Structures are given as structure tokens and as C-alpha cells.
Amino acid sequence: MTSPPSLRSSLQSAQATVTAEVGPPRGADPDAVRRKVEPLRGWVDAVNITDGQGAHARLSNWAGSLLALAAGVEPVMQVTCRDRNRIALQSDLLSAAALGIPNVVLMTGDHPRFGDHPDAKPVFDLDGVQLVWTARTMRDEGRLLSGRTLDPPPRWLIGAVENPFAPPARFRAARLGKKVAAGAEFAQTQFVFDVPAFARWMADVRDLGLDRRCKILAGVGPVRSLRALEYMQGNVPGLWIPDEIGRRLRGVPADRVADEGLTMCAEIIQQVLEIPGVSGVHVMAPGFSRGIPEVLARAGLARPVGAGTGSGHAH
Amino acid sequence: MLPRGRSWPPPVRPRLPAWLLYRIQRLLAPNAFYRRLARWLERSPARYRAFTAAERTAKSGLFGCRMCGQCTLPVTGYACPMTCPKQLRNGPCGGVGSDGSCEVYPDLRCVWLVAFERAEGGGRAADLHLLQRPIDQRAWGQSSWVNYWSGRDDDLWATGAGPATERR
Numbered sequence: 404m405t406s407p408p409s410l411r412s413s414l415q416s417a418q419a420t421v422t423a424e425v426g427p428p429r430g431a432d433p434d435a436v437r438r439k440v441e442p443l444r445g446w447v448d449a450v451n452i453t454d455g456q457g458a459h460a461r462l463s464n465w466a467g468s469l470l471a472l473a474a475g476v477e478p479v480m481q482v483t484c485r486d487r488n489r490i491a492l493q494s495d496l497l498s499a500a501a502l503g504i505p506n507v508v509l510m511t512g513d514h515p516r517f518g519d520h521p522d523a524k525p526v527f528d529l530d531g532v533q534l535v536w537t538a539r540t541m542r543d544e545g546r547l548l549s550g551r552t553l554d555p556p557p558r559w560l561i562g563a564v565e566n567p568f569a570p571p572a573r574f575r576a577a578r579l580g581k582k583v584a585a586g587a588e589f590a591q592t593q594f595v596f597d598v599p600a601f602a603r604w605m606a607d608v609r610d611l612g613l614d615r616r617c618k619i620l621a622g623v624g625p626v627r628s629l630r631a632l633e634y635m636q637g638n639v640p641g642l643w644i645p646d647e648i649g650r651r652l653r654g655v656p657a658d659r660v661a662d663e664g665l666t667m668c669a670e671i672i673q674q675v676l677e678i679p680g681v682s683g684v685h686v687m688a689p690g691f692s693r694g695i696p697e698v699l700a701r702a703g704l705a706r707p708v709g710a711g712t713g714s715g716h717a718h
Numbered sequence: 719m720l721p722r723g724r725s726w727p728p729p730v731r732p733r734l735p736a737w738l739l740y741r742i743q744r745l746l747a748p749n750a751f752y753r754r755l756a757r758w759l760e761r762s763p764a765r766y767r768a769f770t771a772a773e774r775t776a777k778s779g780l781f782g783c784r785m786c787g788q789c790t791l792p793v794t795g796y797a798c799p800m801t802c803p804k805q806l807r808n809g810p811c812g813g814v815g816s817d818g819s820c821e822v823y824p825d826l827r828c829v830w831l832v833a834f835e836r837a838e839g840g841g842r843a844a845d846l847h848l849l850q851r852p853i854d855q856r857a858w859g860q861s862s863w864v865n866y867w868s869g870r871d872d873d874l875w876a877t878g879a880g881p882a883t884e885r886r
Contacts, residue, residue: 489852510812511804511806511811511812513813514726514803514813514821514822516726516821516822517821524725525725525726525803525804527805527806528852528855529852530804530805530807530808530850531806531808531811532808532809532849532850533807533850533851533852536880536881537852537881540880540881544880546880546882547882548881548882565812566812568816569810569812569813569814569816570810570814570815570816570818570828570831571810571831573834574809574810574834574843574846577846578808578809578810580847581808581809581847581849584849585849585881593812640821641812641813641815641821
């Protein structure tokens, strides 16, 4: 069913790494994940499977990851601290390893306030940095937080996230540094719309030498309509969209807005890949994963058939 | 609008300047006297309760202390991370608004932003780079001063060792 892990080998290669993001369905249709990840096969090195994205109840991160594996696409299982205490987090991480999920991305997670169950108990027994640290200890020292040994220890690639744009700007690279010190081998960022601000953060990252210890994947995504733009500006925590983006989208006829959004995303991809220390991109297009190949093609990241690193021939 | 519930801690800005608190901190550093005091307090539940109540009153007024029992204030510019709605111990989350607002309470300033500004202003920005270990959820309601003086808090943070610690 699986080929050798392609995200790991891609991150070690000179080519730009491409990851994408897919949210599992709200519903019990196992085919929904396959439908979302299949168009991405051969275009991306791996696909993040979200963990109750935006604090909404959905099919779980590990089940979604398994369904992606079955569809021949390498998953990156996202794990948040919002819904599980340290016992459940470590259990799920072990399960992921046992089920052949080769990559995890670990984060604090959105507060339930933003989701469909604002009345839920927020857990946050660990924070994102502590979860990365826990995973590294499980893998490299073969121990749980309790000190008990794991035999055999898990073997995933450990990733983290960072928001280069949220205040305090001067601390954001250092915060990634904490995650790298805790064990993050790659990091995916919040949506980049403000390329100069992202470049400033990358300069700090390079000054701290983090890009040599942790592969940086810049988060990108197309804005598909003026309504989507408004929604993203008002409802996604920690997202910063410069006025320029809105001006450009409003400057084209209504039937061309979606297309202009794809073009802008492709341009941003090309710009971030020019920044020293950037290893690739992480493409997020909620509800529009079928459009991701088009964005990548416009950005010049189309891969010759059969040359996809692993996931392309995995039926 | 409904009154604010109490289950999500709202960020609290400390009432005293950081430089003064760094000075007071030196007076509270563990020594033979404080260690003896801690042992004396722990020998009597009534004494311990009275002392803990006084600590709660002082620290909740000054910092919004929630009595996690494992105080990290000296390395957070004396802004209490347990007043973060996510109770993050290792710095701000990615949801801080561009105006510095808390993502859960948009009318309040992110407590980690306050911590960063106060620590940096006191020349202590590197404090925020320490890796803070997971807290011991059993310590809620305990006196963090007693825990501090008796050495139980020695391993709250680290620069590289693993996240697990020997716990009481």
C-alpha cells in the first residue's frame, strides 16, 4: 500500500517540497477523504490531515490519515492539544506510528470558542511546544512522559507550526527556536499573504540558524472570492491579509476573481521559494483541494508523471 | 451580552512593574529560613491553609493568580501564563491579533505579549526561551511559595533535557 516515506526524502532533497492540507469530512463517508486527496496524488509529497480544524467536530485525524494512506497519499497527521490530555495524546501518537502514519505535525490548536462546540471543555493539558518535546522524547529516548519505556519506540517525522505574523514579531522566530529545540524537524507556517513580513521573519530564522536544523514550509493558499476574503479576515485567528490583496481582487471582473486568486497564490509561491532558507510550501485551500494542482502548475511546480516522490504509484 | 463565564481564564495584566517584582523576587529566594518555614507550615494543615489563603489573596490581586501551585512568574516578566485562556506555558499562541489582542477575549491584550514586553524591558527576554515542562495538574491549590522553598519547583523549566520530571 505504501511507498517509502516521501516527505522525509523530499525535505532532504534540493527540490521544493510541497505539502497540502485536507480536512476530514463532517460525516461518516470514508470516500470523502479519498475524493479530496486523490487529485493531489503525484503533485504533493504529503497531505496534512487536520485534527478537528477550527475546533469543529469531524472525522478524526488518525482515521483521516489512514484513509489517505489507503488512497495512496502520504499523510501528515495533525495533532492538537485542545481535546486530549497527555495520556490520550501519547496514546494517539503511538497509534499513528503503529498504523504506519509516517509524519506528525503538533500544535496547541484553536480554542473551542471558534468551533461548533463553544460549550466544550478546553483541555490544553500540554501546549504545542511541550507536545513536540513529548514526541521527541517518545521517539528518541523511547520513553513516555511518565518515564516508562516504549518498545519499540515510534518513528515519525516531527513537525510543528508557527505564525510569523502574530505579535510579538521579535519573538516569533525565537518561538520557532523553542519548537526546534524541543524536536521539530520541519515547520509549516500560517498563510503567507504579506511576503515582505514573511521575509523579515525568515531573516530572523536564519540569524538563529534554525533553517539548518528545521525545514521551513511556507503556508500559502488561494483566496477564491471576495466573500472568502472577508471571512478569512474576520474569522481565522492569527491571519493577516494586507489591503493589497483585496484591492487586486476587487480590481478584476466578478467572474475573474477566483482565477485572480489562483494567480496571486502562484505568485506568492514563487516569491517565497526565492527566500533563502525556505524548503517548500504548504498549500491550504479549505474545501478546494481539487484546485491545488492548478495553483501548483501556475507556480511552475508541476511534476513530470511518474517522478512524484513515492505517492504517485501507490495503488 | 451574557456576563463572562469563568471557565476560560481571561488574561490579566500585573499591577506592579516588573523591575520592582524582580527585586522582591530576590527577597523570596530559598534559603535555610524559608526552607524551615516551609517545613513548619506543612506540619500543620491549618497553618498551611492560612498561609496558602494569604498567598492566594496577594497573588490573585497582583497577577490574577489561579493557584496552579507551580509558579513561573519570575521568568515570564511576572505576567501569569495561567491567565492565558489556553494556559500556555511556552509563549503566545499563533492566534494573537495584529493589534495584540487575545484570540479568545479580543477586548483584552494577550498576556504573553505583556510578558514579552515586561521581560524585554527588564533585560530578561531570554527567560522566554526556556522550555517550560508540562505542569503537574495535582498541584492546583497548593502554595507555590512552599513548593518553591522546598525545592519542588526546581525543574519547572529546562534548556534541553526531556519534558518528564520526577514528581512528588
